[in-house]
Amino acid sequence: MGVLIVDDAAFMRMTIRKMLEKNNIKVVGETTNGKDAIEKYKILNPKVVTMDITMPKLDGVDSIKEIIKIDPKAKIIVCSSRGQESLVMKAIACGAKSFIVKPINEKRLIEEVNKLL
Amino acid sequence: MDKFNIDEVYYSMFLEETQEQIEKIEQDLLLLENGQGDKETINDIFRMAHSIKGASATMGFEDMERLSHSLENLLSKIRDMKININVDIINTFFKGIDKLKYIHSCLSKGEDYVLDINELIEEINSLTENSTKTIKNEIELNGNGMEDEENNCKDIENLDIELSDYENELCEDIDLRFNIYKIVIIMNEDTVMKSVKAFLIVNNLLGIGDVISTDPLNFEKICDEDFKNPFKIVIATEKSYEEIYKNINSISEIKRIFIKKVRKSKKQGSTPKNVKIISSKDNFKRKDISTIRIDVNKIDKLLNLVGEFIIHKENLIQIGDELKRKYKTDPLVKKLVSILPNINYIGTELQETVMSARMLPLDSVFNRFPRMVRNLAQKSNKDIDFIIEGKETEIDRGIIEELVDPLTHIIRNAVDHGIETKEERRRKNKEERARIILSARHEENNVVIEIEDNGKGISIEDIKKKIIEKNLAEEEELQALSEKEIIQYIFEPGFSTAKEITDISGRGVGLDVVKENIGKLSGIVEVKSQKEKGTKFIIKLPLTLAIIQALLIKEGNYIFAIPISSIIETIRVKENEIKEKIHRIGDLEVFDWRNQAITVISIAKYFEIEEEMENKKLFVIVVGHSEKRFAFIVNRLLGEQEIVIKSMGAFIGKDKLLGNIKGISGVSILGDGTFAHIVDIASIIRG
Numbered sequence: 001m002g003v004l005i006v007d008d009a010a011f012m013r014m015t016i017r018k019m020l021e022k023n024n025i026k027v028v029g030e031t032t033n034g035k036d037a038i039e040k041y042k043i044l045n046p047k048v049v050t051m052d053i054t055m056p057k058l059d060g061v062d063s064i065k066e067i068i069k070i071d072p073k074a075k076i077i078v079c080s081s082r083g084q085e086s087l088v089m090k091a092i093a094c095g096a097k098s099f100i101v102k103p104i105n106e107k108r109l110i111e112e113v114n115k116l117l
Numbered sequence: 118m119d120k121f122n123i124d125e126v127y128y129s130m131f132l133e134e135t136q137e138q139i140e141k142i143e144q145d146l147l148l149l150e151n152g153q154g155d156k157e158t159i160n161d162i163f164r165m166a167h168s169i170k171g172a173s174a175t176m177g178f179e180d181m182e183r184l185s186h187s188l189e190n191l192l193s194k195i196r197d198m199k200i201n202i203n204v205d206i207i208n209t210f211f212k213g214i215d216k217l218k219y220i221h222s223c224l225s226k227g228e229d230y231v232l233d234i235n236e237l238i239e240e241i242n243s244l245t246e247n248s249t250k251t252i253k254n255e256i257e258l259n260g261n262g263m264e265d266e267e268n269n270c271k272d273i274e275n276l277d278i279e280l281s282d283y284e285n286e287l288c289e290d291i292d293l294r295f296n297i298y299k300i301v302i303i304m305n306e307d308t309v310m311k312s313v314k315a316f317l318i319v320n321n322l323l324g325i326g327d328v329i330s331t332d333p334l335n336f337e338k339i340c341d342e343d344f345k346n347p348f349k350i351v352i353a354t355e356k357s358y359e360e361i362y363k364n365i366n367s368i369s370e371i372k373r374i375f376i377k378k379v380r381k382s383k384k385q386g387s388t389p390k391n392v393k394i395i396s397s398k399d400n401f402k403r404k405d406i407s408t409i410r411i412d413v414n415k416i417d418k419l420l421n422l423v424g425e426f427i428i429h430k431e432n433l434i435q436i437g438d439e440l441k442r443k444y445k446t447d448p449l450v451k452k453l454v455s456i457l458p459n460i461n462y463i464g465t466e467l468q469e470t471v472m473s474a475r476m477l478p479l480d481s482v483f484n485r486f487p488r489m490v491r492n493l494a495q496k497s498n499k500d501i502d503f504i505i506e507g508k509e510t511e512i513d514r515g516i517i518e519e520l521v522d523p524l525t526h527i528i529r530n531a532v533d534h535g536i537e538t539k540e541e542r543r544r545k546n547k548e549e550r551a552r553i554i555l556s557a558r559h560e561e562n563n564v565v566i567e568i569e570d571n572g573k574g575i576s577i578e579d580i581k582k583k584i585i586e587k588n589l590a591e592e593e594e595l596q597a598l599s600e601k602e603i604i605q606y607i608f609e610p611g612f613s614t615a616k617e618i619t620d621i622s623g624r625g626v627g628l629d630v631v632k633e634n635i636g637k638l639s640g641i642v643e644v645k646s647q648k649e650k651g652t653k654f655i656i657k658l659p660l661t662l663a664i665i666q667a668l669l670i671k672e673g674n675y676i677f678a679i680p681i682s683s684i685i686e687t688i689r690v691k692e693n694e695i696k697e698k699i700h701r702i703g704d705l706e707v708f709d710w711r712n713q714a715i716t717v718i719s720i721a722k723y724f725e726i727e728e729e730m731e732n733k734k735l736f737v738i739v740v741g742h743s744e745k746r747f748a749f750i751v752n753r754l755l756g757e758q759e760i761v762i763k764s765m766g767a768f769i770g771k772d773k774l775l776g777n778i779k780g781i782s783g784v785s786i787l788g789d790g791t792f793a794h795i796v797d798i799a800s801i802i803r804g
Contacts, residue, residue, distance in 0.1 A: 082309070083774055089316045089337060098317065098369065101309040111369050 002026030003113060004046035006037040006063070007079065008055045012102075016050055016079075019106045025113055032056075034063025041067050041074070048116045049076045050109075051096070053087050061091050068095035075116040079104065131176055132225045138165040139217050146214070147491075150207050151500055156196075163192040169217070180234050181220050187241040188213050194245055204495065209240055219285070229293055231380045278377040283481055284351050287329050288380060295326070295353040297380035298361060303347045303373040311344040312336050314370060319350065321364055326354025334518050351379075413514070416474050423464075423471050424664060424761030428786060430464040431758055433457065472513070472661050479557050479566075480508035482520050486528055486555060493532045500539055500549055501532065506556035512564045513661045516638050520566075520658075523631040523642075527568050527654050528555065530628075535572035535652050545649065547571075563682075564660060569653040575646035577603055587612060604644055608632040636799040639665070639680065639782075641742070665762060667785075668738070669755035669793060673726040677751075678760055678785055678793040679738060685746065686710075686739040687754070695735060699750075708748040710739055719750040723780060723801060728752070742802050760785035762795060 003020055005027060007013045013030050020027055028044045031037050034051075035058040041049065049067070053060035060078060067074045078091045078099040088099050098112050145162050148154040166189040173181035188210065194200045216234055223230035278299045280288065288297050308314055315336045319328050332349040333339060354361070358376055365374050437457045444450045483505050490503040536551040543549055554569045577600050584590050584606050595603065606612055610629040635642045640658035659665065659682065667678035668687070688710075690698055698709050699717060706717035717737075721728045738749040762783045768774045782797035 080310075085310055085313050085337075088310065088313045092313070092317050092320050099310070099313060108369070115367060115369055 001045070001047050002028040004028055004037070004040055004044055004049045005030045006032075006034065006049060006055070006060075007052040008032045009052070012052065012079070012104075015104060016109065019104070019109050020113065022106075023110050025110070025117070034058030034060060034066075037063050038066045038070070042070060047075065048113055049074065050100075050113075051076050051078055051091075053078055053080045053084055053091060061087065061094055064091050064094045064096050077112050077116070128176070131172055132221070135169055135172060135181075135217075135221055136225070138169050139214060139221060141165055143211075143214055146207060146210055149202060150204075150491075150495065159192065159196050159202075163189065163196055166192055178220070178224070180232060181217060183238060184213055184216055184220075184234055187238045187245070191241055191245045200245070206244055209237075209244055212237055213241060223289070226289075228289065278349075278375060278379075280351065280379050281332075282484065284330050286481075288351070288353070291327075291329065291353045291380075295355055296357075296378055297329070297351065297353050298358075299377050299379050300350040300352060300361065300365070301347045301373075301375040302350070302365065302371060305370045305372050306346070308370045309341065311341050311346070311348075312339050314368070315344075315348050317368055318348070318365060318371075321368065322350065322352055322361070325356050325360060325364055326352045328352050347373075411474075416471065420471050420475065421761075423468050427464055427468060427664065427759055428761060430460055432787075432789060434461060468664060472664075473511075475514050475661070476511040477514045477517055478509050478511050479517065479520075479564075482517055482524065483508040483555060483557070485521070486524070489525070490528065490532055490553065493529065494536075497533065498538055499532065499536050500551060501536060502550055502552045504552065504554045504556075506554065507558050510557040510559060510564060512658065516564075516658055516661075519634060519638055523634045523656070524555075524566070524568070526628070526631050528553065531568060531570040531572065531652065535570040535574075537573050541573075547649075559660075560657075564658045566656040566658070567653060568656075569651060571651040574648040574650055574652055575604060575607065575644070576648060580604065580606055583612065604646060607644065608642070633799075639682070664759055666757065667760045667793075667795070668757050669760075669787075670720065670736075670738075670751040671753040671755055672721045672724070672751065673728075675724070675726060676755065676787070676791060676793040677720060677724075678795045679740065679749070680795070680798070681757065683740045683742065683798045684738055685741045688737045688739070690735045690737055692733050698737075708737055710737075710746070710748065713746070715739070715746045715748050717748045717750055718801060720796075721750075721752065740798055742798055745802060747798075747802055758787075760787070760793060760795070 003025060005013050005016050007016070007030075013032075017027050017030070028046050029040050031040050033055050037049070037051065038058075051060045051064060055063075058066075064076055064078075067076065072095070074095070076091075076096045078088055078096045079102060080088045080091075080099060081102045088096075092099070097116055100108055100112055142162050142165050145154060145158050148158055149162075166185050170182055170185040170189055173179075173185065191200075191206070191210075195202055195206070200206070216232065216237060220230060220232065278301055280297075280299060284299075291297060302318060304311055304314055315331070319331060322328055329351040331351075333345050336344070336348065339345075352361070358378070361376055362374060365371065434457055437454055440447075440450045441454050487503050487505070490501055494501045531553050536553070537545070537547070539549050542551065552571045554567070556569075557564060557566045559565075580603055581595055584595060584603070585592055589606060589609055589612065608628050608631075610627065612627055612629065632642050635656055635658070638658055640656055642657075643655045644652065645655070646652040666681040668681055668684060670677050670679065700707055700709070700714075702714075706719075707714040708717050719728075720726075736751045736754050738751060740747050740749055762785060780797055780801045781794050782800075783795045785793045785795060787793055
């Protein structure tokens with residue numbers, strides 16, 4: 001029961017995993033696209049999901065919508081870049097609980113995850 | 118007397134009389150403030166406060182009675198010359214009158230009200246006891262945060278976070294079952310995407326209540342550098358402080374939260390003695406029974422749908438026309454053609470109705486200014502009559518929100534630089550009391566807002582000097598220009614004729630920003646001025662931003678839309694006339710138009726599109742932007758059509774997805790699914 005990392009960039013997944021593990025937060029899984037995230041969510045039942053907003057197959061917003069449908073209490077943190085304000089707002093309107101902005105700052109990431117754990 | 122059984126006739130008499138008295142007091146106060154009042158004026162106010170006190174006591178309206186009583190006490194001290202009247206006293210007096218007015222308006226609508234007047238009464242009493250005491254600051258944000266759960270409510274109660282007039286008005290319609298809170302949130306300075314953070318806060322709060330308003334209003338579009346910290350919210354909810362606090366505190370990067378209950382729910386147990394609720398009588402019905410509150414997002418969605426419908430409607434009509442041409446006699450085609458006008462009519466009606474649902478009267482903006490003018494005039498020792506006309510004029514709500522800043526700027530300018538001091542006016546044999554008129558009216562498909570003052574006017578000589586000083590133009594160039602053209606320079610960036618920077622206006626933001634803001638709303642701003650007679654700013658705005666009439670043109674594979682409102686004339690130039698009508702002067706191409714040479718801009722060249730070689734003929738579109746005229750050269754015209762504007766605001770600009778794009782203000786999707794780029798005439802002309 002830890003964190004599921006969803007990001008199409010391997011480097012980002014690695015960065016987030018390292019930051020979380022350094023702070024004794026368990027990572028239960030990783031995936032590279034929004035479609036897979038939904039499947040993994042069902043199986044792994046993570047406490048928190050970090051979700052990249054732009055991904056192939058199913059993008060962040062649509063994936064969030066689906067996950068919220070399955071579990072209205074799902075705790076999803078959106079990872080976005082500057083300039084994606086309107087997309088992040090969309091994600092929040094769809095049920096994302098908070099957001100962080102890349103480049104990811106370790107303190108911020110841990111703060112957000114801890115708020116939701 | 119039992120207030121629930123008051124005879125209706127007495128009630129309306131009471132209301133009428135007190136209204137007159139309140140209005141008269143307000144006028145008298147303004148007189149006093151301007152030094153035009155005398156002992157008799159003070160006596161007048163005293164008498165009226167006294168009779169309001171008496172009448173409201175008879176009717177059982179305790180708040181009104183207590184308030185007018187304390188005002189009366191203060192007045193009697195002034196009358197007996199124990200206290201000298203000063204600005205603080207008058208300002209406090211105005212606050213008192215505002216509260217009386219508010220109570221009165223609730224009573225006359227037959228609505229319940231909740232109002233805390235204790236603090237104000239204390240303020241008045243302290244003035245009565247000691248006129249030298251300074252008045253407490255309005256907002257004290259340096260108080261303690263909410264770290265200590267125990268003391269939370271106490272701390273908050275001490276904070277003076279008041280509702281603005283505008284917010285008060287919004288709250289009037291809220292069901293009494295709900296508490297109304299004003300929340301002030303201070304985010305960490307280094308928060309990235311503050312607008313999204315604000316959105317998150319509001320989104321979370323929507324889970325526990327109804328967000329009535331926010332300040333800044335359209336925070337979603339504000340970038341981090343411009344985001345005004347603190348962020349303020351007014352919310353109606355049945356929940357308690359603690360629940361709201363918890364809700365907001367679940368969000369990270371928030372430094373402080375202040376919450377104040379500005380109206381208590383009627384349901385909640387015992388009523389504290391500083392709050393009084395007066396039930397409405399059955400026969401005093403609410404006025405606005407036929408209106409309902411609708412989420413703005415729903416209307417916006419409806420508008421979007423209507424927009425799409427209009428696109429397809431246009432397409433359908435085109436197909437209908439073609440079918441008519443091809444198969445004139447086919448009975449099915451005949452039927453189709455007979456139905457099409459109905460579709461067209463319904464579409465237009467639908468569009469107008471939805472647009473009108475988005476329309477709001479301008480008074481929510483205009484009503485901000487009388488106080489501002491009064492305060493500014495007070496500071497700079499000027500006498501000004503501020504007249505507002507046509508505040509019932511309606512305009513799209515998207516525009517209303519964007520109008521506050523430009524209007525504030527122009528009105529401040531008028532007070533600060535336009536109107537002379539009393540002494541100066543006396544010297545010039547002008548009436549000491551100056552005048553500023555703010556007016557609005559509909560004109561065809563536009564709303565025209567004018568700000569006119571009878572001050573010193575704009576000095577052409579000063580402008581010329583400044584232009585040369587700031588290297589905006591050479592002296593020889595200026596000689597060729599008319600006064601009208603010279604005056605336009607006040608809208609140039611970096612231009613300011615004010616000799617000194619004051620704290621009232623002139624903080625480095627100039628009229629260029631006003632012009633830009635109005636331009637963003639597809640409006641234009643013009644200025645007319647006569648030396649020693651005054652200055653008049655004229656702002657013309659479209660009724661709506663969402664749907665415009667445009668001329669579609671094609672360059673290469675791209676379609677562009679030019680707003681019809683900017684087009685003055687379209688001229689066809691045949692191949693053999695091209696050389697005759699378009700000349701080259703140095704680097705510049707000019708076009709002969711009504712004996713004027715106007716600058717030529719080729720759309721294809723501007724957007725770096727490969728030009729078609731078989732230039733048999735050209736079209737010249739003469740466009741106007743305030744006083745300037747330009748000739749756009751285009752290859753193909755596609756025709757006139759209504760288009761729905763899709764903003765690209767979220768994608769264009771520094772650090773945004775598409776970066777800086779010049780010359781395009783938005784896009785539109787046409788009936789066949791192709792894109793049209795909406796040409797931003799202002800930015801193209803700027804070059």
